[in-house]
Amino acid sequence: MTEKLVVIGGDAGGMSAATQARRLRGARDLGITVLEQGPEVSYSACGIPYWVGDYVTDRDALIARVPSWFEGQDIAVHLGARADDVDLDAGVVTAADGRRFPFDSLLVATGGRPLRPKVPGLDAEGVHGVHRLADGADIRAAIAAGAKRAVVLGGGYIGLEMAEVLLDRGLDVTVVLADPLPMGQLDSDMGERVCAAMTRMGIAVRTEEPVREIETDDDGVARAVRTDAGRYETDLVVLGTGMGPEVSLARAAGLRLGSTGAIEVDRTQRSTSHPQVFAAGDCAQTFHRLSGEDVHIPLGTHANKQGRVAGAVIGGRAARFAGVIGTAATKVCDVEIGRTGLCTTQAQKAGFECRAETIEGTTKAGYFPGAEDIAVKVITERGSGLLLGAQIVGGPGSAKRIDVFATAIWAGMTAEQLAGADLSYAPPFSPVYDPVAVAARVVSRVEQG
Numbered sequence: 407m408t409e410k411l412v413v414i415g416g417d418a419g420g421m422s423a424a425t426q427a428r429r430l431r432g433a434r435d436l437g438i439t440v441l442e443q444g445p446e447v448s449y450s451a452c453g454i455p456y457w458v459g460d461y462v463t464d465r466d467a468l469i470a471r472v473p474s475w476f477e478g479q480d481i482a483v484h485l486g487a488r489a490d491d492v493d494l495d496a497g498v499v500t501a502a503d504g505r506r507f508p509f510d511s512l513l514v515a516t517g518g519r520p521l522r523p524k525v526p527g528l529d530a531e532g533v534h535g536v537h538r539l540a541d542g543a544d545i546r547a548a549i550a551a552g553a554k555r556a557v558v559l560g561g562g563y564i565g566l567e568m569a570e571v572l573l574d575r576g577l578d579v580t581v582v583l584a585d586p587l588p589m590g591q592l593d594s595d596m597g598e599r600v601c602a603a604m605t606r607m608g609i610a611v612r613t614e615e616p617v618r619e620i621e622t623d624d625d626g627v628a629r630a631v632r633t634d635a636g637r638y639e640t641d642l643v644v645l646g647t648g649m650g651p652e653v654s655l656a657r658a659a660g661l662r663l664g665s666t667g668a669i670e671v672d673r674t675q676r677s678t679s680h681p682q683v684f685a686a687g688d689c690a691q692t693f694h695r696l697s698g699e700d701v702h703i704p705l706g707t708h709a710n711k712q713g714r715v716a717g718a719v720i721g722g723r724a725a726r727f728a729g730v731i732g733t734a735a736t737k738v739c740d741v742e743i744g745r746t747g748l749c750t751t752q753a754q755k756a757g758f759e760c761r762a763e764t765i766e767g768t769t770k771a772g773y774f775p776g777a778e779d780i781a782v783k784v785i786t787e788r789g790s791g792l793l794l795g796a797q798i799v800g801g802p803g804s805a806k807r808i809d810v811f812a813t814a815i816w817a818g819m820t821a822e823q824l825a826g827a828d829l830s831y832a833p834p835f836s837p838v839y840d841p842v843a844v845a846a847r848v849v850s851r852v853e854q855g
């Protein structure tokens with residue numbers, strides 16, 4: 407008899423799993439059904455800011471694959487199909503419209519849930535999340551309708567990307583955040599560089615000002631953001647206040663949640679409480695390779711890889727997710743930001759005695775047109791010199807350098823080993839010694855006294 411896989415959630419985690427399982431098992435062996443509550447599958451949330459900014463003008467360019475492509479792979483896709491109930495004992499998912507989908511294996515890939523500060527006015531017209539393509543369409547419509555001022559709540563990467571594109575669209579932009587600095591995953595000295603650069607660009611940054619209220623006009627439309635320190639009039643409020651796991655369905659079904667609140671899985675993405683259930687992407691907990699801690703770091707890179715692992719295991723091939731080290735890149739206008747591994751406070755919390763050094767350099771040979779400033783911070787373990795983390799803030803060409811550190815950390819290299827690595831050089835790309843190598847050399851020299 408044909409086995410049945412049901413996938414709940416049709417984006418990065420869900421569709422990676424479905425396609426990988428199909429690669430390994432034919433349709434006669436494994437029936438695959440995807441339930442997606444929204445109007446599309448396989449879309450790029452990551453591209454929404456750049457669509458709002460008009461860098462990408464065609465909405466459909468953000469959709470990697472349409473349902474007919476999956477149907478061609480014998481993967482049945484149901485759009486507008488919200489899974490409302492999972493009966494794990496009976497092995498049945500029930501959709502909101504009452505349809506029942508029996509399963510032998512279930513993949514939960516319900517994604518993330520934007521965190522929303524609990525303040526009056528947050529549900530008002532004119533307050534926009536940035537999560538699904540429809541949110542991007544709403545913000546574009548608000549700009550087209552004449553919005554001139556925007557307040558972005560939150561200083562993480564979504565907040566920064568939205569600040570950039572709104573500024574680029576000609577709006578006055580204020581970023582209001584509860585934290586002391588934007589990009590809380592950076593050490594404060596690196597966060598200060600980001601904050602100063604944003605201010606230079608003309609973005610007003612209001613730090614340590616938790617939002618207290620969204621004030622509305624008589625028609626219930628958001629008109630100002632109020633904090634203890636100020637009141638910022640606006641035509642548009644954008645939420646960039648972080649992402650938690652969307653686990654309401656999983657919780658109701660009785661799946662075990664981990665210490666982060668996301669679905670607890672083993673390294674094959676299998677639920678630790680129900681062996682026929684898998685979870686992948688923003689709804690799933692994972693582990694940090696350096697600290698060993700359970701973490702929830704909602705990123706598309708993890709969602710795709712975890713989905714692939716789950717799909718492989720369901721397809722009958724051994725596979726394991728190798729964990730994360732928190733590698734991420736973003737930009738705000740001309741300033742690029744990259745980070746990987748543990749920041750200083752994380753390293754200390756994880757029990758490492760650490761050393762940190764920061765160097766300044768240029769992205770190309772100093773004399774080469776377009777050479778930009780770059781700051782590189784490296785964190786190592788005292789004594790062993792083992793690389794624990796790195797952060798980069800600099801001009802164009804800076805952020806992707808973080809991948810060199812990520813690879814070195816993944817491979818368990820010391821700063822000294824990285825300093826001696828055979829990295830490329832040509833004037834349009836780097837100085838003779840790339841700032842990555844210089845930073846590694848400086849911290850290893852300090853280590854050696």
Ligand SMILES: Cc1cc2nc3c(=O)[nH]c(=O)nc-3n(C[C@H](O)[C@H](O)[C@H](O)COP(=O)(O)OP(=O)(O)OC[C@H]3O[C@@H](n4cnc5c(N)ncnc54)[C@H](O)[C@@H]3O)c2cc1C
Nearest residue numbers: 415417418419443451452488489517687688705706707709
């Ligand atoms: C603005 C923005 C920018 C980003 N930029 C980056 C980036 O640059 N780099 C990066 O690595 N990551 C980035 N991310 C994160 C990345 O988009 C997510 O990590 C990734 O989309 C997670 O994939 P997922 O499949 O787990 O969840 P999602 O993409 O959230 O998909 C989950 C799907 O499940 C559906 N669903 C939920 N509940 C149900 C239900 N009960 N029934 C049926 N369907 C359901 C949802 O409608 C959704 O389509 C960004 C995210 C945002 C919002």
